[in-house]
Amino acid sequence: MGKFQQDAEQLLKELGGKENIAAVTHCVTRMRFVLNDDSKANVPAIEDLSSVKGTFTNAGQFQVIIGNEVPDFYNDFSAVSGIEGVSKEASKAAAKQNQNIAQRLIGVLAEIFTPLLPAIIVGGLMLGFRNFLEGVPLEMLGGQTITQSSVFWNGVNGFLWLPCEAIFHFLPVGITWSITRKMGTTQILGIVLGITLVSPQLLNAYAVNGTSAADIAKNWTWDFGFFTIEKIGYQAQVIPAMLAGFMLVYLERFFRKHIPEAVSMIFVPLFSLLPTILAAHMILGPIGWQIGSGISYVVNAGLSSSFSWLFSLVFGGLYAPLVITGLHHTTLAIDSQLVADFGSTNLWPMIMLSNIAQGTAVLAVYFQHRGNKKEEQISVPATISAYLGVTEPAMFGINLKYVYPFVAAMVGSAIGGMLITITNTRALGIGVGGLPGFLSFKIENYPMVFISMLVTMVITFVMTFVFRKVKVLNKLEPQLDESGFAMATAGGPAVSVTHPAEGASVSDNAPGVVTKEDIFAPVEGEVIAIGQVSDPVFSQKMMGDGFAVKPKAQEIYAPVHGKVMSIFETKHAIGIKTPGGAEVLVHMGLDTVELKGAPFEVLVKVGDTVTPDTLLSLMNLEEVLAAGKKTDVVVAFTNTEKIAGFTLNKTGEIAQQTKIGEVEVME
Incomplete structure (x- = not known):
């Protein structure tokens, strides 16, 4: 009988039985299920299982958080269910089949715009700062704006327009690049396509309304003899860029299937890019402009009307x-x-x-x-x-x-x-x-x-x-007294709230000796609190407390003194146990299980004794980023029942092997 056989049997039952499971796989911390009917999953009962630390649904997958022992749990689940696991790619494909068209479209839209957010946000801040510099008369300056009264700040204001223009006017370049990146086609073609939509040869989109039709016909057209095309730019236009980007993607996919590999380097880009550019300026651009303007008009009208x-x-x-x-x-x-x-x-x-x-x-x-x-x-x-x-x-x-x-x-x-x-x-x-x-x-x-x-x-x-x-x-909190605060339980001190995702209640009277152990930065970079990690399984502390580092180097060191207990088969995660008993997960990158170990070179083996001077692994940051993954190195203390507390004393830029905090472990 396997260690997790009883929980695996119960999980199978609470998921709605074998017939409700379309696919199952696992990563370093969680079981990933694609269910035929999500409503059959009894989430409260699943989270009550002793080996389950929480659940999470994302992109059509029902994920059950197990922790470091997920490979053993997975084996026991396969044994009791008779269900063989599938590859991560097959599981994701099955998950997409479990999503409706709207969910898939939203997922695609999210993946297109998410990489652009940092630029859009910082661009908005710079525009706000420029507005303050050039648009606010100040009494202390005799009613002049800062740019009017200062040569230096006037120069700053003018200089800041350079990145602002790049971010917003040339937004179509980012969109077409992001579409090719998300769809797995040639990204440089996406960049070239975006540039052709905002080229200086074109009449700037912001100047179109102020230019007469006669002027456009005379000065802003390509004349092919029997037809003309207007030289109109699509600065800051979203939908024209999206339509053109998707046309480029599907043309490239089509021609890659039908053009011999020997000449594909020449003819696939040629037959994909040129027709798309032509269609973008003749058909897709004008139609997309009207659609986008129509949507913004309706939203603006709704927010400006009497209603x-x-x-x-x-x-x-x-x-x-x-x-x-x-x-x-x-x-x-x-x-x-x-x-x-x-x-x-x-x-x-x-x-x-x-x-x-x-x-x-x-x-x-x-x-x-x-x-x-x-x-x-x-x-x-x-x-x-x-x-x-x-x-x-x-x-x-x-x-x-x-x-x-x-x-x-x-x-x-x-x-x-x-x-x-x-x-x-x-x-x-x-x-x-x-x-x-x-x-x-x-x-x-x-x-x-x-x-x-x-x-x-x-x-x-x-x-x-x-x-x-x-x-x-309010169904999760203890009974409240009239003041609205938790009442004490009979025969004992006041208790704190129990969270299903955390698996235990908190008590200031926990028995046992507490050992403090030093924690070190595993890599050079920016140390952040675990709540800032973009993966909810880590940020919600389903795997336990900890921290993360946005790395600037590829060398990943041990964050603690201890012994290597496990190395995941895809090399992206290593488990270490400290002398005090803390189980420490070093997880390199987010969702990097999909990369099958390619960007990683593990330099230790199970049973090795490690210190903060021990080089655990090399992570090829460029390879991880090129695969569309984040490089965050997450350190989590996974045996939460023994972790009395964790203090992160340092955040921000820091050198590797620097002491950054302490963990308290109960014996």
Whole structure:
């Protein structure tokens, strides 16, 4: 009888039986199931299993978090179920079959725009700063703007237009590149196609409305004798670039199948690129422009009409649920089109306030559960990250678990969104979707931006306390006394909340001797809290507490003194046990199990004794990035039942082998 046979049998039952499982595989920490009917999975019962640390659904896969012993669990599950595992690629293919068309389209849209977000966000901040420099008369300067009174700042303002133009005017280049990258075709062709949409030879899209038809016909056309094509640019246009990008992808796929390999290097790019460029300027561009303008017009009209209060109330309240479904990625394209058409967006301000509301709801829960040290390790960084525009740790780590803070955030976001919309407070572009978001507005709008933020935060904070007492919205917490705080259990001290994803309640009276052990940076780079990792399994601490490093070097060292206990077959993860008993997972890259070990060279073997001076592995960062994966090196303490606490003393840029924290281990 295998170690996990009993849990494996129960898991099979709670998943709806063998007939409900379309595919199963596993990675270093989790079982990945593709279910025929997700509704048959009994999630509470699954999370009650002793070997399960949590569950998570993503991209059509139902994932069950096991931990370091997932290979053994997988073997026992295969034995009791009679189901043979499939490759990761086959599992993902099956997962896509489990998604409807809308889910697939949303997934594609998300993967196209996500790589562009860093540039779009920083571009929005720079536009806001330029607006302050050139558009705000100051009394101390005699009513002049900073650029009018200072040669230096006038130069700074002019210089900053260089990256702003590159980000927003040349956005089609990023879109066409991202499409070819996501679809696995030739990325340089995507870049070339994007450049042909924004070339200086073309009439700039921003100048089209001010140019007469006669002038365009005379000066801005290619004349082929029996037909002409207008030389119109598509600066900042989203849909024309997307249509052209997908046409290029499918033409390249078609010709790669039908052109002999010996001449494919010449004729596949030629027959793919030239027809796409021609179609982009004759058909796809004009049609896409009209579609994009139509969408932005409808959204802008709805948010500017006499019913704007209703539109904004609904959108502000429902944006957070959109994040759960992934539909929120569609707003990126709409926001970009609004900025292109109207010079500003009235959609993004509501998104900014929704993020602030999620952070405030977690802050309220922190005050309600103060003293719960283990939950504070999630709630404090989750609040900070939400206030800085990243809401997933807040939503999935706290708010959705308890439900009532999530609903309170929806109410606060709805009212704040309505307020900022009916006052016609528009953003110059997409910026940081949290408290720093005010930088994306004109300075004369700052008072209303700050008022809307304050209203959102106050309403959310208050409603979190109110909704906590509504039983239908609160099913996970202990019984509350009249003051709204947890009552003591009979015959014992007050207990903290038990979280299914964490698997244990927290007590200040835990028995046993606690050993402190030093933790070191495994690689040179930027140290971040684990709540900032983009993989929810790590950021929600389903695998335990820890930290991550965004590496600048390929050399990965041991973060602790200890012994190597496991090396995953795809070489991307190594397990180490410390003398004090902490089980430490060193996970190199995110989702790098799919790379089958290619970018990694492991330099240790199971049973080796290691120190922070021991080189564990080499990770080819360029190869990982080229595969579309993130290089974050995550260090997690996976035997959470023995971890009394973890303190991360240093973050930011740091050298490898530098002491950055301590872990407390109970014997």
